[in-house]
Amino acid sequence: MAPTFTEEHEQLRATLRRFLADKAPSEAVRRSMESTDGHDPALWRRMADELGLLGLALPEEYGGLGGGPVELGLVLEELGRALLPSPYFATVALAGQALVVSGDERAKARWLPAIADGSLTGTLAWAEESGSWHVEDVRAEAVPDRGGTRDRVSGTKMFVVDGRSADLVLVVARTTTGPRLFAVEGTAPGVTRTRLETLDPTRRLARIDLDGAPAQAVGPEDADAAAGYLRRVTDLAAVALAAEQAGGAQACLDAAVAYARVRVQFGRPVGSFQAVKHKCADTLVKVEAARSAAYHALSVAAADPPEWRERAAAAAVAAVCCADAYTHAAKENIQIHGGIGCTWEHDAHLHLRRAKSSEQLLGSPAAHRRRLAGLVGISAPEATKGRARGNP
Template sequence: MSTQPDLLYSEEEEALRSAVRDLLTDHCDAAGVIARTESDTPHDLALWKSLADGMGLAGLLVPEELGGQGAGHREAAVVLEELGRAVAPVPYLTSAVVATEALLACGDEELLGRLASGRTIGVLAVGLHTAPGAGHRTARLADGSLHGELTGVADAAAADVLLVPADDGGLYAVAAEAATVTPQVSFDLTRPLATVTLDAAPARRLGDAEPAVRRALRAGAGLLASEQLGVADWALTETVRYLKERKQFNRPVGGFQALKHRLAQSWLEIVSLRAAARAAADALTSGADTDVTVTVAQAYAAPVAVRATEEAVQLHGGIGMTWEHPAHLHLKRAKADSIAYGTAGAHREALAALVDLQAP
């Protein structure tokens, strides 16, 4: 007889949330993030060092014997909620989750230890839009080196090592300095994309690409839902706070019934998103119904996060449209996340196949 998962946050998870939120409050204010997006250094590597090296969060998914924390996806999900809430420009999802999961599939202990310490940033050289199980570009292997161009790779500019799938079916490690990383115009400047060009780049085979990439993208999709939850929850919380303070006709704007209904609808959607995101994180930890649970979470998460951030911009009125207010950062992250690791529509199609419920 199977037992239902406990999706409530444990005391340890709440303590982790508090510690991460305190750090982000001190070192990741909205004005600083906005200023960074307008500079030529979009990634906050000092913040990454505090999270990864200082708090040990880069190694949450790595076993203790390999230098990690030996925790699970539920803890990583809590971290991503807070990073989403702050729209933190750090490569946590790409390095500590996606690249780490690929290495766990390959069993490369040396590189896993380096990523777990946070002193090495790893990035899977697959387009951010790629859904688990979908096709993706590969590099060409010739004479032991790699050739080719891979586009839409998130956080490649911050990477020390690139994990590159090749046409021989292998996954290879390539030092970032051996590749040419060219920034692309990114809608979400807090998670910049780049084109990776390989021209006879030296490479070391790690293992088989197909199972490693599939596992990595599935974990990325499942835990992305927690980031989307953080983005949406920030949007609702800030909007409620603003509408309590803003007055029209000598009464708080939040007291008008039409706005109350819109806020209530957003709250209901976010509560449901929290359940879906927690279920996905728990399924990744336990291995029970993982494909279905992750797909459900991603099919639901994107539209909720986008609607919540759109409402935040609109209900903040004139100030919500300004570049100085952080609402645009959250809207852009929500929109970019809505196509990351597969669109909601792609996940609905995948879900139909998983539960054998095809369209007529």
């Protein structure tokens, strides 16, 4: 299964690519990543007002344009190509999708319109000290306050994308009946946010400490329904990240091929040497496979099959293929560029930093492979009990 891209889809892709080439070239990316905000607020406003990107994948009744995972994937693929520092992934792909599929009309009515018009940023806080995205490893707790009108959340969340600046933080926490999702205002009492020094300067991560922070439960209350909901949230997040990685991998391939055509050594372009040809060809195969896996996963997510394992398997395959392809393409891009590819002034290292960071963001490729093995029945349940760091 792969999406059938319409003329409108291709127009969206072309428009966004031109917009990013004009408004977010390499120089602008570097200014944004070194700024206090970590992104360009003026560009964020234009993405909302001129292109409608923030509401593209949100329902029309909440101020969106009625798109879904396929449209979101197209946007993320282009943002990945441009390596744009932006809260888009955290706000729309993580928090936005989590709210859309929550079935919680009160929560959707309260926050989705503000996400759609660009006045609210959000994120999803799941992983903790272990880095695991497995729901059983969540240790943060939520308890009702004395009046019983709201909950109080305590615990520590790590590696939260744009967690230091997000207006809304969706926190996964344990209750007496099982894990649930809770909405916490970023500036609420009991919330302490600390920026983490990380490998990737184009994507800000944070540590969030919660000490009795006031929170509103989001999503189904029933334990089984809540577990299914959280599982769907992680699958949608993995697919969105895969689309972004596919775009980054393509950018690395394009840069490597372009340089191989113009760099002359021994009186001929380096791209004419067989070793360089093989590198480019092998990278092309990986990038095409990654794009196919991402597009398939986007289609499955959009179709929302009744059997959750179909969606989960597609997400796991996309996560593995796209992470591997991006890291491979980023490394080969540096190799083909030679010495200049290792300098701070060249963008090749920025893609490698993003590739390695994204590779671990929602669970490592090895963890996704283990999950896929369990989903298709080629590993015994006992084999999954000893989960490694980062297992989804």
